[in-house]
Amino acid sequence: MVNGSCLCGDVKFEYQGEPAMKAACHCLPCRKTSGTTNSYNLMIPSDKYKILSGSLKSFTRKGDSGKNVTYNSCQNCPTVLYVQAEALEGLNIVKAGTVDDEDVFNNLGKPKAEIYTKNRPSWCDAIPGAEQKETS
Template sequence: MAKGSCLCGDVTFEYQGEPAAKAACHCLPCRKTSGTTNSYNLMIPSDKYKILSGSLKTFTRKGDSGKNVTYNYCQKCPTVLYVQAEAIDGINIVKMGTLDDEDVYKNLGKPAMEIYTKNRPSWCQAIEGAQQKEGGS
């Protein structure tokens, strides 16, 4: 069981099992929420993810598909813990940087996919061996 939290520690969570997928995303919203060139995301089935403490706020926008994308973040600090996209129902897109368990974090391995590579800066190298997609699907 992996555990994680937000920056201030108010919101804590855990998930069971292995991620269904691991992806680096270079879309503009991921760049903005991560403050860097991309975000590393773990696709965790919603029924395997549990908030243990704290309260979340949400922000919803329309994704490229026209479907809603909802960001779940701490009420006290700006940490986005996970995202839910109607286009991939039943999955919590967990931000890898929110993991607290160093052993889990170190042993996850690199993402198997990079998406929205059309937005990747020219100086940022592709992840070797990862499937490359210009868009999100």
């Protein structure tokens, strides 16, 4: 089991197994929710992810595909814990920075893909060995 939480500690979660995919995303919403050049996302099967405590609030927008993208945040602090995209049914897009165990976090390794590279700042280098995609 991997455990994680939000900034204030109210929402706690766990997931089982290895991520189906690990990707750095440079899309504008990820830049805005992370406050930096990208977000590091772990694609976890929805049935392997469980909220243990706390309350979530959700915000939904239309993604580039025209399908809904829902951001699930702590009700008390601004932490986005995971995202659900209709285009990626059955997966929770978990924000890697919410993983609590430093050993697990450090052993995640680098993302296997970088997406929305069309939005990557010119001063930000590509991740060596990661698949590069201009969109999702």
